[in-house]
Amino acid sequence: MLSALHPLPKLIVCLVWLAASIAVFDPRFQAGIIALAALTLIFIERRSPLLVLALMVPFALFGFGFLTTATLFREESDFATRMAAETPFGSPAFSAGIVLFLRAIACGMVSAVFVLTTEPGRFIKALMANWRLSPRIGYALFSALHLVPDLASEAQQIRLARAMKKGRAPRRIPGPLETASLVVPLLAFAIRRANRAAIAMEARGLGAGPARTIVGAPRSGRAEAFFVVAAFAILAMLFIATSGVRRAW
Structure with a gap:
């Protein structure tokens, strides 16, 4: 394989x-x-x-x-x-x-x-371990990998909440107007996640020094x-x- x-x-x-x-x-x-x-x-x-x-x-x-x-x-x-x-x-x-x-x-x-x-996670770890990818960039890529499915889940939750408020089932595929109405709340969600990621990067000490242990790096x-x-x-x-x-x- x-x-x-x-x-x-x-x-x-x-x-x-x-x-x-x-x-x-x-x-x-x-x-x-x-x-x-x-x-x-x-x-x-x-x-x-x-x-x-x-x-x-x-x-x-x-x-x-x-x-x-x-x-x-x-x-x-x-x-x-x-x-x-x-x-x-x-x-x-x-x-x-x-x-x-x-x-x-x-x-x-x-x-x-x-x-x-x-697998994207193994690829990023391999880049960090073997090709000297910056830990800051690597952690930012990890955050982006987790953000994309979370955005889809957040959009679905927003659609379900709006459908419950209107008292009808949500459409399987959102229309153009509904899609446009999701832009602002999803943008706010992404900004909140970006702020949390920045705080987490500082807490992990990603700028402290070059020496770093990478757990689960492929060999x-x-x-x-x-x-x-x-x-x-x-x-x-x-x-x-x-x-x-x-x-x-």
């Missing part, structure tokens, strides 16, 4: 995969990254295929904008023409648009793999080393299989 791995080696691997998906101008390579990311979530992390498809939708819409822009409002360059001539998609503009479309989905799926397999081992080597090997094989050796020859 990728969720049990140390977050920082996983972050490095995902950043390298993102850089590769941006640097390689080949639709087969982008499609291979999308397929590998989807298979990882479905078969290793046991995520629903419908969830994986739903994750692709916003990135596909974003990539569709690149596709239409490259096809309808293009200004061809020598690089785009040369690279697109090596792809099997007709005109250079359409070929470049397909690559950009798949690239958006590939980058999104690699990011989704990291987000869905990484790396052989599993992380195997994961990094395997991920880079798969990326290299994918590059060779889709574009590298074939183009070099």
Whole structure:
């Protein structure tokens, strides 16, 4: 399970995969990254295929904008023409648009793999323990992680209180007017929480000195080393299989 791995080696691997998906101008390579990311979530992390498809939708819409822009409002360059001539998609503009479309989905799926397999608390502790993240920033991030679900809970309590006052059941999805009316009380709630967090940070002595003990910080081992080597090997094989050796020859 990728969720049990140390977050920082996983972050490095995902950043390298993102850089590769941006640097390689080949639709087969982008499609291979999308397929590998989807298979990882479905078969290793046991995520629903419908969830994986739903994750692709916003990135596909974003990539569709690149596709239409490259096809309808293009200004061809020598690089785009040369690279697109090596792809099997007709005109250079359409070929470049397909690559950009798949690239958006590939980058999104690699990011989704990291987000869905990484617990935010472990990630922040790893940054503090291994990459010298400031305790002030780390505690502020912890406070933000707890604030987001508390805001949703507070909004639901406000809606229930208003519904009880009016003597009717609350709507399942709040309308625009009801949503706008929640802004001010939720802002006041967030300000109160921010003041408490600031007092707690001072009470914890986060500015007292650099030496600090971090409880429950993740540790790396052989599993992380195997994961990094395997991920880079798969990326290299994918590059060779889709574009590298074939183009070099």
